Every structure is written in structure tokens, then in C-alpha cells.
Amino acid sequence: MVSNTTLCIAGGATAAAILGTLIYWRKKHEIIPWTWIEVGTLKEIDLYPLKSGRRIELTKVDVTEVGLRQASEDQKILVLRDRFLIVYTEKENEFRTARNYAKMVLIEVSAHDADHVLLDAPTMRTLYVKIPPQKPHKDVHVTVHRGEQINGIDCGNEAALWLSRYLLEKDFGLRLAYNDCSEHRDMTKTEYKLMECFKNFTRYSGGVYHDLTSIMLMNKASVQDLNKRMNNYQITVKNFRPNLLVEGPPPYDEDNWEWIKIGNVIFRNVAKCYRCFMTTIDPETGLSSSDREPLKSLEQYRPNDCPSKSPAMGVHLEVRKTGRVNVGDKIYVTRRKQ
DSSP states (O other): OOOHHHHHHHHHHHHHHHHHHHHHHHHHHHSOOSOOEEEEEEEEEEEOSBTTSOOEEESEEEEETTEEEEOOSOTTSOOOBTTOEEEEETTTOBEEOTTTOGGGGGOEEEEOSSSEEEEEOTTSOOEEEEOOOSSSSOEEEEEOGGGOEEEEEEOOHHHHHHHHHHHTSSSSSEEEEEOOSOSOOOGGGTOHHHHHHOTTOOTTOBOSSOSSBSEEEEEHHHHHHHHHHSSSOOOOGGGGOOSEEEESSOTTGGGGEEEEEETTEEEEEEEEEEOOGGGGBOTTTOOBOTTOTTHHHHHHHSOOOSSOSOOEEEEEEEEEEOEEEETTOEEEEEEOOO
């Protein structure tokens, strides 16, 4: 007769073996590759200090775990980060983007000195905004997609008045929050659906005020192919607001990349980028296309089911090794097994 103790020991050994196998399997599939395939060149780098605001075009950038950061050689000037500013409602603390107010894409942010940024927009006076220290300024929790709350520091009443007048034509209603990027955002605590759809998505994938991951990459050839499919309508890469633009690979080749290496930085392909109404907004005018292009054409040949039925264009990347990338750097990848 087999004793309970023996059964417990045997059960424990089996569980340990299964756990060990899982750990080994994950580690085996998480190892950064040693060999790479060259596929193209880094053509453009864009940083968006304000979520839904206008881009800053750069020739070099530091890549951190939470997104792009201006090269920090000059420490006397405030170093801007990608999507570290966000507009939110005064009453509900809910985020607002160009999906709500299309002309947000025209708001420009630039560094003025060590602790001030400038806000500019058509018809508005330039506003100097002090980037607040942690205290005594108001700490806020901004509600973003699917109810997730992200910490921020309110940027004061002058910024609130400026944004409200520009976007609402009122003296109140909207405010500006800043994130100092000191805490890593763990989306796996709330985004269970993403974990089911995106097998490479981890607690390190999220950015600051980004929709999903900290970096979004586009392939120039994919946009060119899309333009060929649209009747009497043309868009630019800027409609998709990528951080990194690659030139060289064939259309949609980026969908099949598993790992990406640019300069000394290594990324993991986490998910396709699912597209919404924002792609229909002209980034130079703030006006939306009358016939829902390019979204309408994308829906015809790039459909998806998980996590939504929105069409995909571009890929979301998780930063696995930080460093610097420069326009002109070669792009190296490994491909997913088919």
C-alpha cells in the first residue's frame, strides 16, 4: 500500500518537474538571438511629447523602457519624453485625445529651459508651462483606456485655461498632466484580454501615456501599398503617428518579425497596432477625411478579431535592451516561425 506521504512526495516531484519544464521553455523562447537578418534602414524618428499632440522629428534618440527620450547631451534643457504629457477632463479625470478633439494634433510642445515647456497652437499665444516637481502640486489619477488609472502631476491653472480655450472655447473643462516616468506601468494587472491575444505582452511592455506599448514601428512600404489601394486619396506615414519608420522591407513584412535590433537597442514584437478614427485626421491640418480613409480601405484587407475587429497597421514593440538609435541605422530582425 502506498502511503499518503509517498503520494505527496511524488505529486510534489511531478509539479516541480512541470514547473521546471515551463520555466525552461519560457527561458528558451526569451533568449535574445545571436544571429540577425538585415532588412532595412531606420528612415525617421518621431517623438510626441503630448499624447495626440504634434510630433518632434529627431535624428537620434535615447530608447528607455518607457519610451523615447531626447538625447540628453545638454542637461540644461528639459529632456522631452514620448507621451509624457496628457490632456484630461477637470471633472472626471478622464483622458482626452484627438479622437475627441481633432485639432489636438496641431498642439506643439518644445523645451524652453531646464523646467519649462512651450505650448503652441494656431490662433493661440505661446504658453510657458512649468513642469512641476512632485510636491506641492496636485497628484492626479488619469483614467485612460478600459478604465486603467495612471498617475500624473497637474500642470496648473494657466495650462488648463489655455487648453480649455483652444479645444473647448471655454475657460474651463480640461487640464494638463505630466508623468515623470519614474514608475513602470504594468498593464498586465488590468489588461487580461491583451494577455490572451498577445502572447509576447509582459509587465514591461507598457509605456507612459501610450495606448499599448512604449514604441510603435511602421514600414514605409506598407503605407505605400495602402496608398495604391485607395481611390483618389493619399495619406502619409504621419497619419499613423509611429515612433520609428523603417525603409527597405516589403509591405507588411514587419508583422512576421519576432525580435528587432536597431543600433545597440533590442526590441520584442509584442502586437500588431490596431487602428482607429485617428488615422483619418490629417496631421498637418487637423481635419478628418470625409470618407473615413484610410481606415475604410484597411478594413477591407487587414481585418482582425482579437482583441477587436479594428484593422492593423504597424507593430507595437517592447524594449528589451535600452540604448540609442540614429536615423540611418541598419535594421536587423529575426522572424517568427511559420
